[in-house]
Amino acid sequence: MIPAAFEYVAPASVEEALAALAEHGDDAKIIAGGQSLLPVLRMRLNAPEWVIDLGRIASLRGVRDGGDHLAIGAMTTHHDVGQDPMVHEHALLISKAITHLADAQVRHRGTFGGALAHADPAGDLGAPALALDATFVVQGPGGTREIPAADFFVDLFETAISDDEILTEVRVPKYDGWGAAYEKFVRIAHQWPIVAVAATVRLEGDTIAEARIGLTNMGSTPVRARATEQMLAGQPATEEGVAAAAALAADGTTPPSDLNGDADYRRHLATVLTRRAVLAAAGRG
Amino acid sequence: MTRINLTVDGQRVADDVEPRMLLVQYLREKLGKTGTVVGCDTSNCGACTVHLDGRSVKSCNVLAVQADGGEVTTIEGLAGEDGQLHPVQEAFRECHGLQCGYCTPGMIMQTVDLLAENPSPSEEAIRLGLEGNLCRCTGYHNIVRAVQHAAGTTGAAEGASA
Numbered sequence: 001m002i003p004a005a006f007e008y009v010a011p012a013s014v015e016e017a018l019a020a021l022a023e024h025g026d027d028a029k030i031i032a033g034g035q036s037l038l039p040v041l042r043m044r045l046n047a048p049e050w051v052i053d054l055g056r057i058a059s060l061r062g063v064r065d066g067g068d069h070l071a072i073g074a075m076t077t078h079h080d081v082g083q084d085p086m087v088h089e090h091a092l093l094i095s096k097a098i099t100h101l102a103d104a105q106v107r108h109r110g111t112f113g114g115a116l117a118h119a120d121p122a123g124d125l126g127a128p129a130l131a132l133d134a135t136f137v138v139q140g141p142g143g144t145r146e147i148p149a150a151d152f153f154v155d156l157f158e159t160a161i162s163d164d165e166i167l168t169e170v171r172v173p174k175y176d177g178w179g180a181a182y183e184k185f186v187r188i189a190h191q192w193p194i195v196a197v198a199a200t201v202r203l204e205g206d207t208i209a210e211a212r213i214g215l216t217n218m219g220s221t222p223v224r225a226r227a228t229e230q231m232l233a234g235q236p237a238t239e240e241g242v243a244a245a246a247a248l249a250a251d252g253t254t255p256p257s258d259l260n261g262d263a264d265y266r267r268h269l270a271t272v273l274t275r276r277a278v279l280a281a282a283g284r285g
Numbered sequence: 286m287t288r289i290n291l292t293v294d295g296q297r298v299a300d301d302v303e304p305r306m307l308l309v310q311y312l313r314e315k316l317g318k319t320g321t322v323v324g325c326d327t328s329n330c331g332a333c334t335v336h337l338d339g340r341s342v343k344s345c346n347v348l349a350v351q352a353d354g355g356e357v358t359t360i361e362g363l364a365g366e367d368g369q370l371h372p373v374q375e376a377f378r379e380c381h382g383l384q385c386g387y388c389t390p391g392m393i394m395q396t397v398d399l400l401a402e403n404p405s406p407s408e409e410a411i412r413l414g415l416e417g418n419l420c421r422c423t424g425y426h427n428i429v430r431a432v433q434h435a436a437g438t439t440g441a442a443e444g445a446s447a
Contacts, residue, residue, distance in 0.1 A: 001326050001327075002305060002306075002307065002310070003305040004305070005303065005304075005305055006304055006305060007304065008287055008304030008348075008350055010350070010353075031348075031351075034346065034347065034348065034351065035328070035346060038307075038328070038346045038347070038348070039327060039328050039346065041305075042307075042326070042327075042345075043327075051304065053350070053351065055351055079340070102417070103331070103416050103417025103418075104341060104395065104398065104399070104414055104416075104417055105331060105334055105341045105342050105343045105346075105395065105417045106328070106343070106346075106417065108337075108340040108341060108342055109337075109342050109343075109346070109347060189416040190329075190416045190417050
C-alpha cells in the first residue's frame with residue numbers, strides 16, 4: 001500500500017510552515033512524526049495534494065522548564081518525553097501514559113503534539129493532558145494563542161486548532177509529589193485502548209486530598225471523571241474508599257460500541273480501571 | 286521528485302525519489318536491500334524495523350524524504366565486514382529464535398535497540414520491548430530466550446521463563 005502522489009515541503013521554521021499552510025490551505029496536510037498519518041495515506045483514506053513536514057523545525061523539539069509549568073515542544077517524540085526526568089518529576093502521569101503508548105518503534109517517531117493534534121479519542125495522551133489541565137499553544141498568521149485543554153478537544157479527530165494554525169507547544173502545570181497511573185485495557189499488545197484511565201492523586205497522609213482523572217475512549221473526546229474526582233477528595237486511600245468513588249467514573253459519558261465491546265461494557269470497564277488507577281496512583285495498587 | 290542524501294549501512298547514497306516513497310520501498314527497490322522485509326504493510330508487525338539515526342523505526346511508516354540527511358542501519362549492516370555475525374544474530378541462531386524467519390530481521394533490529402537502551406532487561410522488559418514485533422510461528426519463547434542469551438541474562442532468567 002502506497003500513498004497517492006503528493007507534493008512535499010519541509011520548512012525550516014514555523015513561519016515558513018505557516019506560509020506553506022496559507023498557500024496550500026485545504027489541499028495541505030501537516031505531517032509531524034507521521035505514525036498516524038502515514039497509515040491513513042497508505043490506505044488512501046486521505047489524499048492531500050501537499051504534505052508539509054514539521055520534522056526539520058528544531059525549535060519545536062524538546063522539553064523546557066517554564067517555572068510553574070513544563071513546556072513540551074510539539075515535535076518532541078514520545079520516547080524523548082517519556083524519558084525526560086523533568087516530566088517524570090513534575091508530570092508523572094504523562095510518563096506513565098507514554099509507557100503504554102503504541103510500541104517502541106512508534107514512540108521513536110511519533111510526536112507528543114502530533115498525537116494530540118490528531119485527537120483520536122482512543123489516543124493515550126488526550127486523557128492525561130485533560131486531567132492535568134494542560135494548555136495548548138498554537139501559532140497562526142495573527143500570532144500565538146493559548147487553548148485550555150478543556151476547550152481543545154472538540155470532537156472525533158477534531159480540535160480547536162484553526163486550519164491556518166500549527167500546534168507548537170503543550171504547557172503542563174507542575175504536579176510535584178502527585179502519584180500517577182495509567183490503566184489501559186487492550187485485547188492486543190501495542191494497540192489502542194478499548195478503555196483507559198489516567199489518574200493522578202495528591203495524598204495527605206493516608207487521605208486523598210485531590211484527584212484528577214481522565215478517561216480514554218469513553219466518548220468522541222477525552223473526558224474527565226468529575227463525579228469520581230469530587231467524591232475522592234477527602235476519602236481515605238483504601239480499597240473501599242476508592243471503589244465507591246470509582247463506581248461513578250462512567251457517569252455522563254457516551255462511549256462508543258464496536259467489535260471490542262458495547263457501550264455498557266465500556267462503562268463497566270471505566271469503573272474497574274478507575275479503581276485500579278486511583279489505587280495505583282496512591283501507591284496502594 | 287525530491288533529492289535525498291543519506292547513509293545506509295555505512296554507505297553514502299543520493300537519489301531523486303517521489304515524496305510518497307516509503308523508506309522500506311527505497312531500501313528494497315532502489316538500493317536492493319531486500320533483507321528488510323514488508324510484513325503487514327499497516328505498521329503493526331515490525332518486520333520492516335530498521336534504525337534511523339540510532340533508533341528503531343518501522344520503515345513502512347516513514348517516508349524516504351523524512352530520512353533525508355539521516356543514517357539508516359538495516360539488518361544487512363549488522364554483521365562485520367568479514368561476515369562475523371552480530372552477537373544478536375548469533376543468539377537468534379544459537380537459541381533457534383525463529384522458524385520461518387520472516388519476522389527475524391525486524392526482531393533482531395528491535396532487539397539491538399532494546400539492548401542498547403537496557404543491556405540487562407528482565408523477561409517482562411524483553412516482552413514489552415518487542416511488543417511492536419509480531420511472530421506467527423514461535424510463540425515468542427525462543428525469541429525471548431535469544432534476547433536473554435544475547436544480553437547474557439539467560440542463566441538468571443531461565444527459571445522465570447520456563
